[in-house]
Amino acid sequence: MNRHQAARRAVSTLNRVLFATVPPALLLTSAALSPALAQIEQVVVQARGQEESVRDIPVAITAVGEEQMEKFAVKSLEDIAAIAPQLTIVRGGSGSGASISIRGIQSNSTSIGIEQSVAVILDGVYYPQGRVIDEGLFDVRQVAILKGPQALYFGKNATAGVLSIETNDPGSEFESMARIGYELEQERLAGEAMISVPITDKFGVRLAVRGTKMFGGYIENNAGPTTYTTTDAATFQQTVHPNDGPTEDRFPAEESIYARLTMKGTPSDRFTYTLKGSFADYRISTTQGTELFACPALNGQPHASVADPNNPGFNMPVPNLDAECVPDWRGAQNPIPPDIAATDPLLSWFGNQLGEEYRSWAVTGKFDFDLDPVDVTAVVNYHRQRTNWVGDFDGGGATSTFAGEHSTFQNFSTEVRAVTKFDFPLNAVLGVYYQDTHRFFNQDVIFSGAENSAVTDPTRRFVAYDKFSETDGETISVYGELIWDITDRLQLTGGLRYLHETKDSYFIQPYVNPFFTGIFYQGYMLEADQTFNDASPEATLRWEPTDNLTLYVAYKEGFKSGGFSNSAIHSTLTIVNNDPSTSLPDFVFAPEHVKGFEGGVKAALLDGTLNLEFEAYHYKFKDLQIDFFNSPTFAFITENAGGAKTDGAELQFTWTPPAMTGLTLTGSLAYNIAKYTDFIAPCYAGQKPSEGCDLPISPGEVPKQQLGGQQRALAPKWAGSFGVDYETPVGDGFLIGLSTNVKFKTKHRLGGFNNPYDVQGSYATLDASVRFGNEGGNWEFAVIGKNLTNKYALLSAGDTPGTGGNTGFANGFVADRYGTPIVGRTIEFQFTWRY
Template identity: 65%
Template sequence: MNHRHGESRRRFRLRHLLCAAAPVALIGAASPALAQIDEIVVQARGQEESVRDIPVAITAVGQEQMEKFSLTSLQDVAANTPQLSIVRGSSGSGASISIRGVGSTYTSIGIEQSVAVILDGVYYPQGRVIDEGMFDVSQVAILKGPQALYFGKNATAGALAITTNDPGNEFEALARVGYEFEQQRLVGEAMVSVPVTDKVGVRLALRGTKMFGGYIENNAADTTYTTRDRANGNLATVHQNPASSEKQYPGTESLYGRLTVKGTPSDRFTYTLKGSFADVYNNSPTGHFERWRCPTLNGVPHLNVGGVPVPNAQAECKGDWKHANNPIPGTLAASNPLLGRFGGELGDKYKSYGITGNFNLDMDYVDLTAIVNYHNQKNAWVGDHDGGGSTTTMAAERNSFENISTEVRAVTKLDEPLNFVLGFYYQNTTRNFLQDVIFAGAEDSSVAPEYRYTAYRKLSATDGETASVYAEMIWDITDEWQLTGGARYLHETKRSFFEQPYVNGNLVGIFEPNTRLNSDLAFNDVSPEATLRWQPTSDLTLYVAYKQGFKSGGFSNSGIYSASSIDPREDFEFQPEGVEGFEGGVKTSFFNGSLDFELEGYYYKFKNLQLDFFNSPTFAYQTENAGSAKTTGAEMQATWRPDGIDGLTFSGSLAYNIGKYIDFEAPCYAGQTPAQGCNIFAGYALPTKQELGGHPRSSAPKWSGSLMADYETPVGNGLVLGVSGNVQFKSKYFLSAFGNPFDVQKSYATLDAAIRLGTEDGAWQLAVIGKNLTNKYAMLVSSEVPGTGGLTGTPGGFVADRYGVSTLPRTIEIQLTWRY
């Protein structure tokens, strides 16, 4: 075998380690974010196994970048990455994660993310993974487009591969304290890494936060809630509800920990064990939402009173980081354990723990890897869901999710043109869901005390099991040409049930009581992909790829069993989501490696996109499958280190993306008239659907990009001064997946900046970090305010008020870091 072929083989092995385990150094060299990180760039440039060898569209954010801009959550990473969008939800799966405008709706707890989240090689299907700690992380790699082979289960839109640090061969320690002035947030972080022996190392990392303020002002006043006792002739009782003691949201408190043990018993065998926990509290699941647009009464909030929009004096609609959240009336909180979990106040509590084992055996002709994981998460919340200052709609929930997974992979390293990858993946999951909803003045003193003020209770569970195998062939056709092709076969089952064990008697005509809906689903799929790569020189890579992706269907545990639904099963069960298409790109460098440049283009067609929608006419959540959609675009990213100016780095990205529905018979939005497109009859007396073919999808700006600059220079006395700035922009985009013309965010830009002073040896550093310095207010997602909008499907329809989640306002943080 000639020398060039040996280099190609080593590049192959590294590429699959990168894709399969998402390790640290070498993805980052060509990404805008990681070009600033000297040690990663040196490691990458010191080997031919550069990111330019990998025929995948990647953006990576490394440890230095995260520290420079205090990126301590996936939402922070998304705010720094224009093609990535992450929005925290108030219920359901807890978050929506999108890449290139493709993602899953957060309102259904049963929908898994279209963007896979991979933490230390382990697939996490739930959106609440955003509550896991982003601390002591070496890298977040953002892989765009379908990922069929190397990420547990398939990902139709992309993957976020997060890698945490392992212990090294030398003693390390870190202590960091920070304070953010706008939210009054105190942060503490500590790490110690010890080489116990020359074969075993231990690393312990901890992070804690305490927010004494918040970024949303709670302007709710004293209110009342009137109930009518069905057992006593609907006698009215007025319950006093004093204003909440919580005046700012989210009031986050968190504590995270991770213990890592890494051993190398021999030159051929390595194991890594990671145990972690997360404990996160926010003082409301709905406090970060805000009523921001009220089109029906020209900016005045309203309520639907008997089919007439009536001004709501207890709400405001200004888009100014102010919102009204009421607590739970004391009598209701005392009677119901779910409602009273936080003593009558609102709250959102997330707790999780997990352990991951990663085992690697290096044999003469094959490398074997096994990844085993157990993860358990519990979430409980109490929320005010009326979208304004009145006490009308409340809910409380308790849910849990348990995940056990195993992956085994073999990668050959034959001294031949052909090499192979073979893998097996198994996952077993259990989800439990319980929710009480309080509204419409429901009361019944003749039932159990916990049901007295409950409008309806929802109970659901899903047991899931997945088994899949995947294989890939790697053929080095010549020294310059390489062809890879592979496929994943997946078999998945989901056994679910849903029932409403209690419904207030006055609401039985709206909600179906005591009827158990059982679901037994099974899915099978084969997803292939193939890539042709040409490397005429070590500085130039061109590639073209065909890819498919698949995400199983399922069961919407958090739906509503509506008495008026024609087929309730259709409201709960949803079909698999699929995608196929092409992408290609060029990765190169100029000027002796001082300029890295990447350009990718793509076209993907999606089938049965999974979306969740609250259908006001039937008073039910419906998990819809959009018939078909497409995503077409191109992305460019570059990193430049000008000759002659040591310590200066520029990086930037620019993306053009067209995301549209091709065919989607979607539910009408609240208040949509026939003239506005609500003209499709679906078994009801009035039209309830619209055709959205050709309409843009949500979270899919046509243009987006970023421009970053970083400069570090010695200033004498062994000190280094660093300055960083980052501008991100997005053009106009839709906020709702269902075509509401008022759910539109205009183009905007945000500015982050940081300045830091520290010693040349990194022993200590003082930094000041600012985010969204221009205090730009922009919406990330929007939906209908309950109890607003009406007469859908009629000429007299009036649109619901809009509320949603915005960008965070300006923050200024000071940090002091000590390292050994």
């Protein structure tokens, strides 16, 4: 039996079990079932500087616990997004490495200098870079999704929300776990182990490790042997370079190793410390899991543009016969010709193959002091990450456009927070936060047959242009909140965070091949010393008329500092009067602001068997940070959108029906309108005046359009989920568990520049799992299926480099569209042993 037959049989078996067992279970009302009420356990998270029940916190929260993550084999933030309707995470090949979106508010992944509008907090520490998604989720206690601005308690930059991840600590009893899993479609082998030892009654140690090896991938690679012809700028001699096909027929093959050591001690009743050291090594066989899905310029045939920067009307599309353009989980990713890769360390990081390697080291210390009547918490962290990647960016099967990159990021941060515990109605929180960062960026790009035998540095012989950039950042922030218990049931809180941040940056393209000096500027150093100051207030009124009901209304503001786009491109086409400094506005960007209101109701009904949460919100954003790729000229432009807003509401429920022990139903329904209110934006590649690309522009500017009133990307009007979980004893001392989760999204845009082809229709996905083990929980065998209906949908869309042209003219032609599809159907077999 081959793996595809095994996958089909596993799907068939899983579906028979689910549809034969779960629907009758939902109808059972037998008196033989225990009539005892299974009250829902209260979920505790840290959203306001201290641990509180989700039911009591006046914040819109979706919490995903360890048990739920295990049922659906959630091992990454991307897996979390796959089960949470209003969260979308898109992996990016270049730039920051990811785009994280909540309620249709996100930051582009294409700029390494733009930090995420959705802040990721790992064990109380803010991780600025999008590549934090490569850290993986293993031995995690909980992931909390906090929606809307969270400026007061979460370091900085949480204008759209927060993903708060809490890993497990050592316990008071010995624990150990080993797990092995195998996924059929991607041929992924995964192993995980944990041991937690209480050395004494006051000190414990916990070690967790996880490793994966993927022998395939979810996108077929159609690239085959090709050639690459270079033209020497010094001699005009042409050379043909053979290029074998890729070594892997599917991508992105994944390989990872993770480890975390935790030590926790309680020397006294008034002092607790927790020390965590972690390591991550994540590799994939290409920089991105993308494919061409729409090619409108030539009616479905991919194309390449013939560029003449001095005569925009001359650009005409020509067929690219080495690519297909069908949304079908098939793409073409070529390696680099071996003799060319051997000349450049950045391009030969993986031999001559493509790939990405992310390595990080982190040490975190948390120190809790009970200094009655004040609790003091201090968190100190040092984090270093290194990323190397080599990518194919032409979108087709020809050997054409490649880049190699090396970047590092260092982050040191510390936070000290004091919370008073006075007996009288007024208490306070006071905190201070400090962060010091350093980013280094280096990239080499080859395309269009560039060669120069006259270079003094042989590593640049085949480079079209290279880039270096650095940013040093420092942040000092103080915050405080007053908590007034007006009565035992009514509480008013008001707080403010003040932030002072500096960023000192430079960017330079030291070398440009002589053939391209008319497009890319060589040798000029762009510099920016930026300072940002902000005060963000927040106020919340919370009323608890009963122990099981919480109502709240809040006013919030948020701030994300501006910065410098280290990964941009210095194009001669954007300078004015031959002055290279006039390109600086394409690199620097202003802060992002948000303010608005939200309110909600949280209730425990039916004797605690039904939890309901409802919230409504209205937020206005100013100067959203946007990165735009001008594909015909290979130029990035970082801008601020004038204004945007989000309006909506969300309902969540968890119900354990009293008539049936072991059954839990969950669901959510979200309504969201996220639109630009004012944005003079770049036109998408090939956009015509008749299509809205008709605004007057200044010399050096790209054609512009007004996006006011247009829907933002990744903002479906409706999104939701429905889940069923059932667990029951069977036989003599055994348990069987069944879980399903359906998630849906309605039609929405994939890109933010009004391209009519960047639209994803409504779709739904189905995940399910079947588990069998002993009642003591010592062992469990599970079959876990994701996207069981094999639904194809896209998470993102972008312009294929070098395609599209004549933007702003009547004869414009649209760039070929590439995007990131969701992962197709997967079936994983998993065995877990615990002691």
